[in-house]
Amino acid sequence: MSLPKQWAEKVGIETGTRVSIQTQPDGKLLINPILEGRTIKTKRIDVTGYEANALERDIIAAYLYGYDRIEFTSKRILAEQKQVIRKVCYKLIGPEIIEESSSCVVIQDLLNPNELHIKKGIHRMFLITVSMQKDAIRALKTADTDLALDVSQRDDEVDRLCLLISKQFRSILCGGRMPDSSETSIEEYHDFRMAAGPIERIADHSQRIAIVASKMQEPVREDVMDAIENLSSKYLELVEQAVDALYNSDTSLANQVIDSIDSLHLHVTELRASILKLESHETMISLGTIVDSLSRIGDLGSNIAEIAINSAIKDK
Known part of the structure; x- marks a missing residue:
């Protein structure tokens, strides 16, 4: 199958790469690249000096933007900040805390969007x-x-x-x-x-x-x-x-x-x-x-x- 070169280069398709083709309700065909080892989108947030409300808003914004992994760092993450992170994880479908220490908390979206x-x-x-x-x-x-x-x-x-x-x-x-x-x-x-x-x-x-x-x-x-x-x-x-x-x-x-x-x-x-x-x-x-x-x-x-x-x- 021949595909537009500019688009193929943009999404990382080379000769022999597998793609999926899906029919749409209006009769169109959707070509979707199947890329092995998809890169995990990561957002790093330094929470030093963060107030609770601002931290909550930033976590939700990162979630909506589609980050798979959010890493929170500081010399010392306050108990109140960790409580905010746990609270937001409860409010969202998918993200779970997978790592936690005094200086770092990591949440990752474990939900398959399909x-x-x-x-x-x-x-x-x-x-x-x-x-x-x-x-x-x-x-x-x-x-x-x-x-x-x-x-x-x-x-x-x-x-x-x-x-x-x-x-x-x-x-x-x-x-x-x-x-x-x-x-x-x-x-x-x-x-x-x-x-x-x-x-x-x-x-x-x-x-x-x-x-x-x-x-x-x-x-x-x-x-x-x-x-x-x-x-x-x-x-x-x-x-x-x-x-x-x-x-x-x-x-x-x-x-x-x-x-x-x-x-x-x-x-x-x-x-x-x-x-x-x-x-x-x-x-x-x-x-x-x-x-x-x-x-x-x-x-x-x-x-x-x-x-x-x-x-x-x-x-x-």
């Missing part, structure tokens, strides 16, 4: 997010602080998946191989990566509701609680339909979702008016925060539906 397909990752994010929202409202209704804490902790898993998807997409933009290239085009990969953001923020709002629920000092009045439950269920149903529209390239369903979410604004206004009639100012503030998060979940569902429309329009 193990997670983008559509499966988004679906997993969505399922966790839906369970968080349902349980957050249940915790509010039953004053279950333990369930509220569990909801809050589940947000970490959604964040981990979102960061992994972002890392994979960046790798693809830099010429990396798509894990599911035979089923998903680069355009679709981009659209699903875009959808990961709203889903992650819906999980954040579910966590926010759970935190408020855990601090409520008195039960919610029955009629107000029923209205909150009803609004939450409607928004969750519409978010699910928006995700279905994205997976099935259904513009008609996506437009219905956007119209339905717009029609719920009146219900939100009425619910806020009911909350303002409550006697306890603390309860008013807490429930106002929850209704605000529910409204934002609706807006994020509209964002997913718009992404579905943009993704599907190319087929028309």
Whole structure:
């Protein structure tokens, strides 16, 4: 097979080098060099004088950039800095500490990026997010602080998946191989990566509701609680339909979702008016925060539906 000389030299292909050829959904062929002994991308960070927040941001940035190995060095790495490194490793999928001493800590990404397909990752994010929202409202209704804490902790898993998807997409933009290239085009990969953001923020709002629920000092009045439950269920149903529209390239369903979410604004206004009639100012503030998060979940569902429309329009 003859290949462009300039490209072959750039990626290290010589006569007799093996390459893989993959078919794409649009009929194109993807030629990917199979290079033996791939160089491990390493990032070295001198943590001397690093504050915790700055160190955490740099580790996540190195992860998203695609470094396989990150080496932290200093004459003496502080216990607080090691704690930050361990904490970030827990927040990310793949990196593990493989070496540790008083002057050096090494983490390495042990995950094979081909193990997670983008559509499966988004679906997993969505399922966790839906369970968080349902349980957050249940915790509010039953004053279950333990369930509220569990909801809050589940947000970490959604964040981990979102960061992994972002890392994979960046790798693809830099010429990396798509894990599911035979089923998903680069355009679709981009659209699903875009959808990961709203889903992650819906999980954040579910966590926010759970935190408020855990601090409520008195039960919610029955009629107000029923209205909150009803609004939450409607928004969750519409978010699910928006995700279905994205997976099935259904513009008609996506437009219905956007119209339905717009029609719920009146219900939100009425619910806020009911909350303002409550006697306890603390309860008013807490429930106002929850209704605000529910409204934002609706807006994020509209964002997913718009992404579905943009993704599907190319087929028309």
